[in-house]
Amino acid sequence: MKRRMAVSTLIIVISMCTVAYASDGTKQWGADDRSPRQELLSQLPADKEMLFHQTMREARQKAAAIRTQIKTLRAEIKDVLTADQFEEGLFREKTNSLETLRSKMRATMEEAVVTLAKQFTADERKLLAELLPPKPGRHLHSRERRHP
DSSP states (O other): OHHHHHHHHHHHHHHHHHHHHHHHOSSOTTTTTSOOHHHHHHTSOHHHHHHHHHHHHHHHHHHHHHHHHHHHHHHHHHHHHHSSSOOHHHHHHHHHHHHHHHHHHHHHHHHHHHHHHHHSOHHHHHHHHHHSOOOTTTHHHHHHHHOO
16 A cells, blocks of 8 residues: 555656656747747748749649559558568658658759749848758757757
């Protein structure tokens, strides 16, 4: 009985400490790195802001179809890896297809940026550069270095 009580107390204390630690932060990671998105967008003329929203929405819609294909392909790669008999050729084929899809996704987003950049002035392109998300896989590492 004493042992159950001690374990229960320990679990409660650890849970409360975890909640307190998680809610202690006043800012999100990287919140000091960029101006709020809406503030940046409001600095654009209304027609350019609408163009930004429309162009990025179209790019996200195109990327969504690719993202679905990527999820399916990842599942297929997992099946190849976990099969009783590993097929190297099939594995390489599917991973190459995955890289091709990732390239298409990047190209879709790059094309959206190019479309916007062609229609923006130099000052508007500076705002565009701040509005763009960091490259996938890079922002977490740089945040870890800044916030040990």
